Amino acid sequence: MPSNPPSQTPRPASDPLVLGRRIRHARTAAGLTLRALAEAVGSTTSQLSLVENGRREPRLSLLTAIAETVGTTPAELLSSQAPPDRRAQLEIALERAQRSPLFAALGVPTVRPGRRLPMDALESLVALHGELDRRARAAIATPEEARRINTELRLEMQSRNNYVPEIEELAEDFVRSVGYTGGALTHHMVAQMAERLGFTIIHVDDLPHSTRTVTDLENGRIYLPPASIPGGYGLRSLALQSMAHRIFGHENPASYGDFLRQRQELAYFTACCLVPRFAALAFLETKKTAKDLAMEDFRDAFGITHHSAAQRFTNLATAHLGIPVHFIRANSDGALYRGYENDGVPLPADASGAIEGQPLCRRWAARAAFARRNRTTEFSQYTDTPAGTYWCSTQTGTSTDAEFSITLGVPFAHAKWFRGRETTRRAQSTCPDKSCCRRPDPELAARWREKSWPSAKMHAHVLSPLPSGTFPGVDDTEVYEFLQAHAPEA
Numbered sequence: 001m002p003s004n005p006p007s008q009t010p011r012p013a014s015d016p017l018v019l020g021r022r023i024r025h026a027r028t029a030a031g032l033t034l035r036a037l038a039e040a041v042g043s044t045t046s047q048l049s050l051v052e053n054g055r056r057e058p059r060l061s062l063l064t065a066i067a068e069t070v071g072t073t074p075a076e077l078l079s080s081q082a083p084p085d086r087r088a089q090l091e092i093a094l095e096r097a098q099r100s101p102l103f104a105a106l107g108v109p110t111v112r113p114g115r116r117l118p119m120d121a122l123e124s125l126v127a128l129h130g131e132l133d134r135r136a137r138a139a140i141a142t143p144e145e146a147r148r149i150n151t152e153l154r155l156e157m158q159s160r161n162n163y164v165p166e167i168e169e170l171a172e173d174f175v176r177s178v179g180y181t182g183g184a185l186t187h188h189m190v191a192q193m194a195e196r197l198g199f200t201i202i203h204v205d206d207l208p209h210s211t212r213t214v215t216d217l218e219n220g221r222i223y224l225p226p227a228s229i230p231g232g233y234g235l236r237s238l239a240l241q242s243m244a245h246r247i248f249g250h251e252n253p254a255s256y257g258d259f260l261r262q263r264q265e266l267a268y269f270t271a272c273c274l275v276p277r278f279a280a281l282a283f284l285e286t287k288k289t290a291k292d293l294a295m296e297d298f299r300d301a302f303g304i305t306h307h308s309a310a311q312r313f314t315n316l317a318t319a320h321l322g323i324p325v326h327f328i329r330a331n332s333d334g335a336l337y338r339g340y341e342n343d344g345v346p347l348p349a350d351a352s353g354a355i356e357g358q359p360l361c362r363r364w365a366a367r368a369a370f371a372r373r374n375r376t377t378e379f380s381q382y383t384d385t386p387a388g389t390y391w392c393s394t395q396t397g398t399s400t401d402a403e404f405s406i407t408l409g410v411p412f413a414h415a416k417w418f419r420g421r422e423t424t425r426r427a428q429s430t431c432p433d434k435s436c437c438r439r440p441d442p443e444l445a446a447r448w449r450e451k452s453w454p455s456a457k458m459h460a461h462v463l464s465p466l467p468s469g470t471f472p473g474v475d476d477t478e479v480y481e482f483l484q485a486h487a488p489e490a
């Protein structure tokens with residue numbers, strides 16, 4: 001922003017409401033009525049009233065005339081941004097609150113903050129408006145709060161090894177009640193589960209665009225999108241989440257933290273129904289004994305996505321198989337999207353401990369897997385980190401808008417239980433030390449820094465932008481390597 005040149009003439013106050021109240025204060029202190037002042041300065045009462053109520057900014061000539069009449073100077077009236085006294089301060093606050101979109105949306109009549117409004121009523125109204133504003137803000141949560149609450153929840157789950165036995169049991173009983181004994185939970189069973197809760201599942205093609213499902217509590221109906229995807233994981237999951245909402249008796253969340261906690265509970269319960277503990281353990285224990293654990297098999301045995309399989313594995317791995325684990329979902333731009341660990345792997349984190357949106361080490365499997373062309377099987381590698389060596393297995397995939405990778409990793413000592421342990425790929429990572437992979441090659445940087453201009457993508461992560469290198473929001477190492485690779489031969 002250009003700075004304003006120094007000026008001898010006072011500039012209009014940035015806040016007309018405060019200026020108006022200062023004028024009124026000065027006028028009443030001088031013992032003048034609005035009419036008397038209007039006559040003295042050659043204006044009208046309606047004009048001055050607009051000025052005093054902050055609805056119109058006075059021209060400098062009028063301001064000068066007012067100042068002279070009430071025995072002060074324009075500079076004095078404009079000098080301070082502070083309201084002249086408590087009453088004026090409250091009147092300004094009430095005026096401002098009543099002009100806000102939040103208040104307008106309520107359709108409640110306004111109160112004129114005039115002299116006849118008692119001081120205690122004024123205090124009370126302003127306090128109520130303050131509380132209304134605070135509640136509205138609490139409900140939308142700033143990105144900083146969202147990150148903080150996310151981190152809290154993740155650390156809480158880490159301390160429980162990502163395992164909630166009460167919910168596991170609840171889900172086991174529920175699926176058993178409709179005759180489930182193992183393998184993929186069928187759509188038919190899901191429909192029976194719904195019936196037990198008094199619901200009928202109805203597929204419709206005109207769900208409101210902002211919803212995933214709608215439940216009619218009065219008529220006992222769960223409306224889902226059309227059942228056109230054969231074996232679609234999504235539909236079973238959506239139906240189960242609607243039911244879980246009923247089972248847990250969730251109230252409308254009072255805060256963003258409550259909202260996230262409820263979502264987490266629903267997701268956990270849904271995962272427990274789609275991959276019930278007893279069936280999962282029977283499968284995983286056999287595989288472990290055969291030293292043939294693989295997320296792709298776990299996924300296929302239960303008819304779920306790779307993401308769900310790896311995430312579900314983290315629920316049971318430590319508590320039941322004695323294996324500490326980490327899980328990473330990464331985007332192709334290198335940012336961590338979701339993560340969990342209880343094996344000490346140094347996930348990238350910001351100063352507050354939040355991991356979402358942080359750039360992952362370029363040498364980790366979660367990113368190295370993107371470079372591979374043949375993606376028919378999982379990609380395995382050992383990675384040496386400052387916290388020890390980890391074996392990781394990564395599957396890449398494509399969602400509607402971007403490529404992503406799902407990684408399940410374990411400390412070196414536990415690699416022996418997994419298919420892919422024989423991989424000869426080994427990478428060294430010293431992240432978060434910047435010299436690991438975040439400092440561009442000095443020669444490439446010298447060659448390109450002044451001769452390039454990459455334009456950053458807007459990052460889809462709601463939680464944070466990627467930290468910047470030389471160019472805001474851009475991975476400069478990647479940019480220089482790209483330029484070098486595409487530069488015409490000298």
Ligand SMILES: [Zn+2]
Nearest residue numbers: 361431436437
């Ligand atoms: Zn690195």
